[in-house]
Amino acid sequence: MPIIPVNEPLIGEREIEYVSECLRTGWISSAGRFIEEFELKWAAYCGMKYGIAMSSGTTALQAAVGCLGLRPGDKVIMPTFTIISCAQAIIYNGGIPVLVDSDPRTWCMDVAQVRAKVEAEMKKGDGKLKAIMPVHIYGHPVDMDPILELAREYNLKIIEDAAEVHGAEYLSGRNSATPRWKRCGGLGHISVFSFYANKLITTGEGGMVLTDDPAYAEKARSLRNLCFLPHRRFYHTELGYNFRLTNLQAAVGLAQVERMEEIIARKRWMGQAYTERLCDLSQIILPVEEAWAKNVYWMYGLVLTDDLQYDATELAQRLRAESIDTRPFFIGMHEQPVLRQRDLFAGEQYPVAERIARRGLYLPSGLALTEAQVETVCQAMHKVLEGSP
Numbered sequence: 001m002p003i004i005p006v007n008e009p010l011i012g013e014r015e016i017e018y019v020s021e022c023l024r025t026g027w028i029s030s031a032g033r034f035i036e037e038f039e040l041k042w043a044a045y046c047g048m049k050y051g052i053a054m055s056s057g058t059t060a061l062q063a064a065v066g067c068l069g070l071r072p073g074d075k076v077i078m079p080t081f082t083i084i085s086c087a088q089a090i091i092y093n094g095g096i097p098v099l100v101d102s103d104p105r106t107w108c109m110d111v112a113q114v115r116a117k118v119e120a121e122m123k124k125g126d127g128k129l130k131a132i133m134p135v136h137i138y139g140h141p142v143d144m145d146p147i148l149e150l151a152r153e154y155n156l157k158i159i160e161d162a163a164e165v166h167g168a169e170y171l172s173g174r175n176s177a178t179p180r181w182k183r184c185g186g187l188g189h190i191s192v193f194s195f196y197a198n199k200l201i202t203t204g205e206g207g208m209v210l211t212d213d214p215a216y217a218e219k220a221r222s223l224r225n226l227c228f229l230p231h232r233r234f235y236h237t238e239l240g241y242n243f244r245l246t247n248l249q250a251a252v253g254l255a256q257v258e259r260m261e262e263i264i265a266r267k268r269w270m271g272q273a274y275t276e277r278l279c280d281l282s283q284i285i286l287p288v289e290e291a292w293a294k295n296v297y298w299m300y301g302l303v304l305t306d307d308l309q310y311d312a313t314e315l316a317q318r319l320r321a322e323s324i325d326t327r328p329f330f331i332g333m334h335e336q337p338v339l340r341q342r343d344l345f346a347g348e349q350y351p352v353a354e355r356i357a358r359r360g361l362y363l364p365s366g367l368a369l370t371e372a373q374v375e376t377v378c379q380a381m382h383k384v385l386e387g388s389p
């Protein structure tokens, strides 16, 4: 039986048409109409003024943190349960990541712990804490209101990592007289997207920084392109990077932005289809959708309950034997040897992240997934789990 892959992108005729235009006209580097349109349209879709396309989500994070101008030893609060790109962006910019555990329901950062960490840092009175980096996980938004309140209270910057939540929505101000649905990536001071091949919008490899602040936008643009001075090329007062996205890649991305509603509908259908077919299995905890959130199910994750005698590695092997591909959950930053070697997070424990790292995996979730494939995956899940000790 052919393997059902964890991700298969859905590339349409419009992508081919736009890429062909780049090739025919010779606009193949990082200048061209598709870059500009992609930046404008994606920023507008997320409710931000400026979009600065980058070569990946990882480089977008590095440029976004670069915009803050951290001084050595400045601190940024982030979840332990995320990809290493988040921690790297802080470290490469001279900062120190300060971790919080995950919420056991959404797997996103626990906002009560964020407040506790902010208050503990503020008590030190050293002025080192500069920012919070909420990371929306697997398609579900972080509960942003309490984080934005902390930012206002303590004058902190918010770098929103929206790499996994294209089109997800958050009910902002749910306890106020005027609650309003807002798109993720439009909630912080700076936000970041990835357009890697498994994302809802893909350019193969790619990313973007979004902001409403013209100074951050200018800084991100400068960092992206070697910090060339606008009026004196090849003369530099700062160090930058080559984080440029190509017009060819932006052409692919733009074609997808144009059918965003359809992409979200497919993902939400997939989430619902899995939940309907798996909710009777008592050995697994399924993704949630809080009342204040619209989940886009970037990846359909699940966590094995503590009653089940084996872990996610074993489940992955059993599913693989049924020709179903899966991926394990993130391993927390506090468990990363490369970070521990830098004397970070010594003795720190985050029990929720530790548990889901060992007991979580995600099922095939690509945009090309068919109903028949969802059915096959769910039958395999029943076969593997029913009767398991």
Ligand SMILES: Cc1ncc(COP(=O)(O)O)c(C=O)c1O
Binding pocket: 056, 057, 058, 059, 061, 082, 083, 085, 086, 135, 136, 161, 163, 164, 194, 195, 196, 205, 206, 207
């Ligand atoms: C939350 C998060 N941030 C950043 C990234 C990095 O994106 P990229 O793979 O485009 O470098 C990823 C990648 O999946 C991610 O999941």
